[in-house]
Amino acid sequence: MMLFKYKTSDGLKLHRALPGQFLIPLVAAMTFLAALSIAGAYASQQLAKRWSAGAASTIILQIPMPNESLSSSNQTTTLSTTATKTKIQSVIAILSTSKELDSFHQMTDKEIDELLAPWLHESIQSFALPIPAIIELHLKHDPPLSITLEKTLKQTVPDISIEQSNFWNQRLNALANSLQTSAFLALIIVISVAATVIALSTRTGLMQCKQTIEILHNLGASDAYISFRFANRSAFLASVGGTIGSVFSVPLLLFLTYLSLPFSSDPNWQALSNASWFYFLITTPFQLFGLFILLPICNYFIGWITTTIIVYFWLRRLT
Amino acid sequence: MIQLDGVSLNYKNDITLLDNVNLHIPQGGFCWLTGPSGVGKSTLLRLLHLEKKPSSGLITILDTPTNHARRSTICRLKQRIGIVYQDFKLIPNLTVFDNIALPLRLQNIDENTVQRSNARILEWIGLEHKKYTYPKTLSGGEQQRVAIARAVIHRPNLLLADEPTNALDEYQVKRLMDLFYDLNDLGCTIIMATHNDALIRQFPATRLKLENGRLWVNDAV
Numbered sequence: 001m002m003l004f005k006y007k008t009s010d011g012l013k014l015h016r017a018l019p020g021q022f023l024i025p026l027v028a029a030m031t032f033l034a035a036l037s038i039a040g041a042y043a044s045q046q047l048a049k050r051w052s053a054g055a056a057s058t059i060i061l062q063i064p065m066p067n068e069s070l071s072s073s074n075q076t077t078t079l080s081t082t083a084t085k086t087k088i089q090s091v092i093a094i095l096s097t098s099k100e101l102d103s104f105h106q107m108t109d110k111e112i113d114e115l116l117a118p119w120l121h122e123s124i125q126s127f128a129l130p131i132p133a134i135i136e137l138h139l140k141h142d143p144p145l146s147i148t149l150e151k152t153l154k155q156t157v158p159d160i161s162i163e164q165s166n167f168w169n170q171r172l173n174a175l176a177n178s179l180q181t182s183a184f185l186a187l188i189i190v191i192s193v194a195a196t197v198i199a200l201s202t203r204t205g206l207m208q209c210k211q212t213i214e215i216l217h218n219l220g221a222s223d224a225y226i227s228f229r230f231a232n233r234s235a236f237l238a239s240v241g242g243t244i245g246s247v248f249s250v251p252l253l254l255f256l257t258y259l260s261l262p263f264s265s266d267p268n269w270q271a272l273s274n275a276s277w278f279y280f281l282i283t284t285p286f287q288l289f290g291l292f293i294l295l296p297i298c299n300y301f302i303g304w305i306t307t308t309i310i311v312y313f314w315l316r317r318l319t
Numbered sequence: 320m321i322q323l324d325g326v327s328l329n330y331k332n333d334i335t336l337l338d339n340v341n342l343h344i345p346q347g348g349f350c351w352l353t354g355p356s357g358v359g360k361s362t363l364l365r366l367l368h369l370e371k372k373p374s375s376g377l378i379t380i381l382d383t384p385t386n387h388a389r390r391s392t393i394c395r396l397k398q399r400i401g402i403v404y405q406d407f408k409l410i411p412n413l414t415v416f417d418n419i420a421l422p423l424r425l426q427n428i429d430e431n432t433v434q435r436s437n438a439r440i441l442e443w444i445g446l447e448h449k450k451y452t453y454p455k456t457l458s459g460g461e462q463q464r465v466a467i468a469r470a471v472i473h474r475p476n477l478l479l480a481d482e483p484t485n486a487l488d489e490y491q492v493k494r495l496m497d498l499f500y501d502l503n504d505l506g507c508t509i510i511m512a513t514h515n516d517a518l519i520r521q522f523p524a525t526r527l528k529l530e531n532g533r534l535w536v537n538d539a540v
Contacts, residue, residue: 005390009413009417009420009421009424010413010421010424011410011411011413011417011418012414013412043485149333169505212410215408215410216425217360217397218368218370218397218402218423219397219398219421219469220394220395220397220398220410220425220426221425222390222394223389223394223395226423302538319368319370319371319372319393
């Protein structure tokens with residue numbers, strides 16, 4: 001419409017009816033909280049991913065006397081060809097053919113020494129103790145191990161010990177999921193409060209411009225024109241508030257990211273935490289920076305949609 | 320064409336302002352609307368300007384049935400109607416120029432045309448030297464002239480005027496009537512509410528008399 005070009009000539013004076021001094025700080029505060037909620041949701045999602053893919057999905061097999069040959073009575077028909085194999089060789093043969101494993105790793109003597117070092121202070125070899133073979137299994141899916149594989153392993157090596165961490169995995173996943181849900185609920189509440197603030201501000205603006213709106217409406221201004229004028233102003237103020245809130249949330253979020261480095265999946269977290277802030281900044285997940293760009297845009301749309309709905313409903317009172 | 324079929328309007332459900340009003344005015348008609356003060360002349364004009372909905376009955380404005388018309392249709396119809404309010408209803412924070420330009424700008428007319436039309440009408444109402452002043456600094460007569468200019472600048476198909484001569488001197492009234500007759504000759508339907516019997520005698524036309532909620536039609540005096 002032509003008036004869009006000459007919008008200061010329609011008498012709505014929206015900079016007075018919708019002043020920024022209240023809306024901008026309120027929206028900025030809401031954006032700050034939204035940034036924290038989203039970062040919380042993102043962090044818990046990453047944590048859940050790490051727990052699922054990491055230690056929680058690992059299964060430990062302990063094979064006592066690993067180099068002992070299997071007695072013929074323990075051989076299954078499927079393993080008839082392994083009659084002369086040791087226990088460990090038989091287990092590795094079964095694991096190699098299994099399709100449910102992502103990978104497996106037999107711990108070396110050195111790794112076992114490192115594991116027991118805090119208790120023994122010297123190599124386990126020097127104690128001449130019968131140390132079981134330890135194999136770490138990484139599953140393609142969440143634990144537990146399938147009954148078939150478990151049964152096969154136990155039939156082959158009856159004294160094998162299978163340590164499944166599915167109890168912890170389930171608990172940790174449930175914790176991560178509930179953290180994520182809480183963060184999303186917080187985000188929804190923050191968005192609702194922001195929308196309510198915008199709606200109240202719009203209503204106040206409409207009341208202030210009531211007389212002018214009625215005259216414009218009677219001269220043939222469409223609902224779309226009037227709502228566009230208000231929505232444009234609200235969306236602008238909301239995006240300014242969003243930008244300010246995002247900028248203020250950056251230092252806090254970077255600091256929280258820094259604190260959470262030990263829990264990250266990055267194997268170089270120690271190097272990262274000792275590196276300069278600039279290096280840390282450039283290695284921060286890009287999603288975090290995406291958030292700062294996305295929040296003002298989301299605010300713009302929340303402002304636009306809320307105002308448009310409020311103005312349309314308000315205009316319904318005019319014939 | 321304007322048509323009212325059995326139109327009634329009740330105020331707070333018990334006061335009847337209009338009672339089963341029937342009216343037919345062909346396109347290009349000119350009517351005086353008369354009646355005692357407070358009888359509902361302004362209300363009838365507001366009904367015709369689609370600012371109010373009737374309690375019952377059908378209203379057809381510029382050949383468009385309006386009772387169940389969409390809001391966008393009503394909006395387009397309003398752009399084809401000019402109205403002069405008794406209390407002018409000028410926008411206080413707009414200059415004389417911008418007040419007058421509103422109907423054209425709302426119709427998306429290009430700004431050059433707006434400037435040209437505005438210059439002509441400002442010259443006609445004799446307020447070109449006050450085009451950048453605000454309504455509150457104008458006298459009653461000047462505000463009325465601005466209101467009239469805003470009502471006619473877009474050459475409406477229907478012109479509704481509620482006592483438009485109240486604050487004008489005799490010379491201005493004569494010029495206003497000439498302008499209205501010119502618009503009428505161009506096919507604009509005009510309904511003008513007035514108390515001024517002398518004016519009606521001076522410019523004879525169909526007279527609609529509103530009394531006790533009923534509308535009586537007298538042909539040209």
